[in-house]
Amino acid sequence: MNIVLLDPRQTESELWIISAKRQLEHLGTHVDVQVGDTLKVGIREGKRYLTEVMSVSEQQIQLKPLHEEPVPAKLPVTLIVAMPRPKVLRRLIMDSVTLGVEKIILLHSYRVDKSYWQTPFLQQLSHYVDLGLEQAGDTIAPQIQLHKRFKPFVEDILPTLISADRPAFVAHPYVEQRMPAGIGHACSIIIGPEGGFIPYEIDLLIKNGCQAVSLGNRIIRTETVIPYVLGRLFSL
Amino acid sequence: MNIVLLDPRQTESELWIISAKRQLEHLGTHVDVQVGDTLKVGIREGKRYLTEVMSVSEQQIQLKPLHEEPVPAKLPVTLIVAMPRPKVLRRLIMDSVTLGVEKIILLHSYRVDKSYWQTPFLQQLSHYVDLGLEQAGDTIAPQIQLHKRFKPFVEDILPTLISADRPAFVAHPYVEQRMPAGIGHACSIIIGPEGGFIPYEIDLLIKNGCQAVSLGNRIIRTETVIPYVLGRLFSL
Numbered sequence: 001m002n003i004v005l006l007d008p009r010q011t012e013s014e015l016w017i018i019s020a021k022r023q024l025e026h027l028g029t030h031v032d033v034q035v036g037d038t039l040k041v042g043i044r045e046g047k048r049y050l051t052e053v054m055s056v057s058e059q060q061i062q063l064k065p066l067h068e069e070p071v072p073a074k075l076p077v078t079l080i081v082a083m084p085r086p087k088v089l090r091r092l093i094m095d096s097v098t099l100g101v102e103k104i105i106l107l108h109s110y111r112v113d114k115s116y117w118q119t120p121f122l123q124q125l126s127h128y129v130d131l132g133l134e135q136a137g138d139t140i141a142p143q144i145q146l147h148k149r150f151k152p153f154v155e156d157i158l159p160t161l162i163s164a165d166r167p168a169f170v171a172h173p174y175v176e177q178r179m180p181a182g183i184g185h186a187c188s189i190i191i192g193p194e195g196g197f198i199p200y201e202i203d204l205l206i207k208n209g210c211q212a213v214s215l216g217n218r219i220i221r222t223e224t225v226i227p228y229v230l231g232r233l234f235s236l
Numbered sequence: 237m238n239i240v241l242l243d244p245r246q247t248e249s250e251l252w253i254i255s256a257k258r259q260l261e262h263l264g265t266h267v268d269v270q271v272g273d274t275l276k277v278g279i280r281e282g283k284r285y286l287t288e289v290m291s292v293s294e295q296q297i298q299l300k301p302l303h304e305e306p307v308p309a310k311l312p313v314t315l316i317v318a319m320p321r322p323k324v325l326r327r328l329i330m331d332s333v334t335l336g337v338e339k340i341i342l343l344h345s346y347r348v349d350k351s352y353w354q355t356p357f358l359q360q361l362s363h364y365v366d367l368g369l370e371q372a373g374d375t376i377a378p379q380i381q382l383h384k385r386f387k388p389f390v391e392d393i394l395p396t397l398i399s400a401d402r403p404a405f406v407a408h409p410y411v412e413q414r415m416p417a418g419i420g421h422a423c424s425i426i427i428g429p430e431g432g433f434i435p436y437e438i439d440l441l442i443k444n445g446c447q448a449v450s451l452g453n454r455i456i457r458t459e460t461v462i463p464y465v466l467g468r469l470f471s472l
Binding site for chain 1: 306374453454461465466471
């Protein structure tokens, strides 16, 4: 936790208030925060500030804002991922948020186990978004969309995300073209499930405007490939 | 598991033999392997082959090698990481191996909890190396070294890893110079602990030939920053 995310209503009075149990416990145990310390605070969907700790109790910590700090820029990327196992989903959300992905789309695919759509994690996504934001020092949550039907998404929605200056790349091992690097513009990245997209899905993605690109001959897990690809594409 | 790693002695007779419980269980439950199927096999520290399944029993699977397949190239990188929490260490090893890191050095640092050096995971590193190799389709284990004393390592060993065409980059948030991208040559990457290196450590690293470089103003967890940096540096 590198900043403390607050709701706007916690910052309405002159002294701002941290009252969430999770945050109080973290600041008490890991940071051992004391009166007079400075604390980085982000206002949900708003600005970031350096604050000074004015009082510490078990119920709340009171803060005085000192000055504004910059909120890190987002990566202009829409990450479209075949719905992974719950454990992977949790990491995927946290890492994508930490790295600044603007929009995350969870998509069904032939090799996605239908039970993955039943995981309770889907009710807790906002919690993992918060953890990612507090890790990165960001305040703006990404959009997250769920699409449980592959074909309608690829035929009706995906084309609206693609344009000449906003390509879509689907990671696919069996093509010559390499994933580009250091691109200076927005794009969509499409990551298949364990075992990959089936040929029908790859064909449909390409037919609807995606470029199939290879990441080389190592097979990388979903949760690992996402930071790897983001580091490659946005290495500017 | 995208290949099955075998020891050379399992491939000495005409028919090769899978007998490890972990591999048999995986092939039985996740792959449901049958006689006549083809199976990708790697010989530890050796070559990779496509094989045909000749027999399947609870005790062993017999394979006939069909033809050789290329072993993916390694990244010419030495990854030097402040010893992380055991849970992070496991992922760090698996991901680094999957992505092809040539050499991994686990280093002590002021902000590393001494208890981390007591974790049983350190006795199981080779298991997580195997999982990473079987994920990537690689057969060559990276070198892994442990250095429990920061100063002697940085002053005596680190300089021997650095040369004009083999720089060392230490990720550090408070510098202007950005981490380079798409470099065409070998390098060392140095990643600090949670909370970062202390100023004394950064100074000592720089004094001994490291370049302090920034990854921007997002704070990224160790396990996430490694694929992110590898994707950035080796995006050729």
